[in-house]
Amino acid sequence: MSHVAIISASIGAGHDGAAAELARRLGAAGYKTDRYDLLELLPRSLALLLTTGYYRQLAAAPWSYQATVRVFDRAAPTGFAAWAVHGADRRILRLVRPDTVAVVSTYPLASQVLGRLRRTGFLRVPVISYLTDPSVHRTWIAAGVDRCLATYDVTAIEARRLGAAGVRRVAPAVSPDFRPAGTDAEVAAARRAFRLPPTGKLALVVAGSLGLGRPERTACEVAGTGLATPVVVCGRYRTLYQRLTAVPGLVPLSWVDDMPTLLRAVDLVVHNGGGLTSLEALATGLPVLTYRPLPGHGQANASVLDRAGIIPWIRYPEQLSTVLRRTLDRSASVPADVAPDPAGAIIDCALSR
Template identity: 50%
Template sequence: MSYRDNPARVRTLPSYQYPGRQEPGARRIVIISAGVGAGHDGAADELAQRLRRDGFLVDRHDFLDLLPARLGALLSGTYHHLLTWAPTGYQRIYTATEHTRRPGPAVRVLFRSAERRTLRVIPRDTCAVVSTYPGASQVLGSLRLRGRLNVPTITYLTDFSVHSLWVAPGIDSHLATHRIPARQAGAHGAAGVTVTGPVTDPRFAPATAAVRGAARARFGLPAHSALALLVAGSWGVGPVEQVAAEIRDGGVAVPVVVCGRNQVLAERLRRIGVKHVYGWVEDMPALMSAADVLVQNAGGLTSLEAFSSGLPVVSYRCIPGHGQTNAAALRDAGLAAWIREPGHLSPVLTELLHGPLGHQQRIRGLELFRQEGGPAEVIAVAAGRIATSPRTTTARRKEGTTARRPVRLGVPLMAAAAAATVVLGIGTPLAEAYGDAPARFGALSHFLDGDRR
């Protein structure tokens, strides 16, 4: 019985096999992330460092740069504006697309426009390609299915909950931090699901009293007060001002707010009397060592870093979409409390700071990092099992067989279609693209579906 047949069956050690022989000297791994927030890049950076220490050559690329005509910047900007100015609309989009099995034609056009550039950044000596971003996984999976990419392709799931876009047919394996995202990935039809635990910078570690005191002195924080570290990602999105005021007025802990690159938010917080406000913090391990509890609204990489630091975590006033699904998954795993009512904020913070709930969460969070066979190790195993070069059309011709060259949309047409998808507004196109294809997309859908060789 396969994992796809039984989502409750999760492998905790890599057991998948890749046919063929290993080519001498094939020790390059390509990692494709995306500068959408900081979580995808943070995971990719840490994987790259560990793989380099294992002796691999590692190339890093941003998926947004692989889209033509500056579509990546447009896509990222539109997503940012949705979270900031139309969170309800984004929630509707997320809910409508969360459980569908495949993107519709409009979204596939957007991803197909990145295929040529993606192939160009995968050298012939590549022995594995890793994605830490859903869009990149969709492109890599499509190339793998059509025989244009013939090395192991791996998705590292950076979120604790798994949207359907994370799972792409053609991807060989999906690495999850915990059994809950592993089960969700399997329910979406993911192949080769493996629980590997998370990957974070090793500087995130439980602090001694001396380290905590030094960190507080360095950042100018109160020496003896309970400190609640409030983070809202690199973009500083969500009702951060409201949450900071609620923590301050509750009197249980002093809020310490990290605004990322959102300097406007930092100035607003200072104007309402929040004393400890920071923009982009280069040394987050030190700041976390000064804190007693983390309050977050997205459930991404910062939560994993807090677990590694031995901090209890609470999700509160979460951003729409993945912020809320991550909060639910973290709660179900017993790793983070999820506060749904404002009146519960102070009692829960008190329990996390001084009660058994905080102690339990600290233990469970640290246990995540004791998983045998971490993601870098699993990727290294996959990279050691390579058959041929990434582009199989050349290899097939050498073997004397005929490889049909895929029909391609011209680059200008691809760019124009993809630009229209984004410019017309992510909301309606995405909602339609993941559902039954509208009549006007029928011909395009048939064209895209037919190009599966």
């Protein structure tokens, strides 16, 4: 049985979520898989800088995160970022076993490390990058990577423009558990499971696993339209959950393990990131709106998805009520996606070595 190594990063939940689903699909196809966290492979000081820096910038100084993203979206700073993570090289090479046939990255800096090792001949098996965002930041593009998998046509086009090799459009790496509700009884059962209002429209407000951005303000503005009751997923942000329990008209939830059921309980999703949760919502057949996106990758994703006609971006508060009403009145459906399975694309690359 052949082996595939998958390297992600525990910054947010989207990179790990994609890695988990790719591992499940590869396992179902008969491959052994191991998942690794790049942060555990880097020197501790750099790993701490990446994790705490990401959170503190977005929480305390969002403008600084926006500036950081822009600075590193250029060739020279990207080269510096690639050099900065060279401390993971030896540990990554030790993860490659005699039966390893491919290494997959779901995090841009992991792609930089793997691309360099592949380009310099230290890594002799194919490297595949699975892009977890609809927008393509330059740090995703690394010379030496054999295959680049994109979940949207617009993403694939941008990756090619930036010089990515072997770009392939694939279906999203989303669990089959994310599906539309089959009956009204299933919706009612899902609402009971989370103690949600049994009647009326529900808008799920999501802000990633860390509850970053301004989910409280978004929820209050949604409630103010009178069109839907906001259900707010606070993730690991316990303080946010405690604050929202005191706000009338809102339904706060802490960490949610069963997102497929929760998504079947609601009528619409309002998000600020554009990553994994938006893909899961679309797979569930829900309409999705972007509102108050996070600086940096959130705004970049919002722009790409809006321009492509996939997820509307509400740019101004005065538009919220109109767009929300129009969206709730329109029936949603699961988009037909005949793109290849990403696990199949990984296997094809491994077999073509």
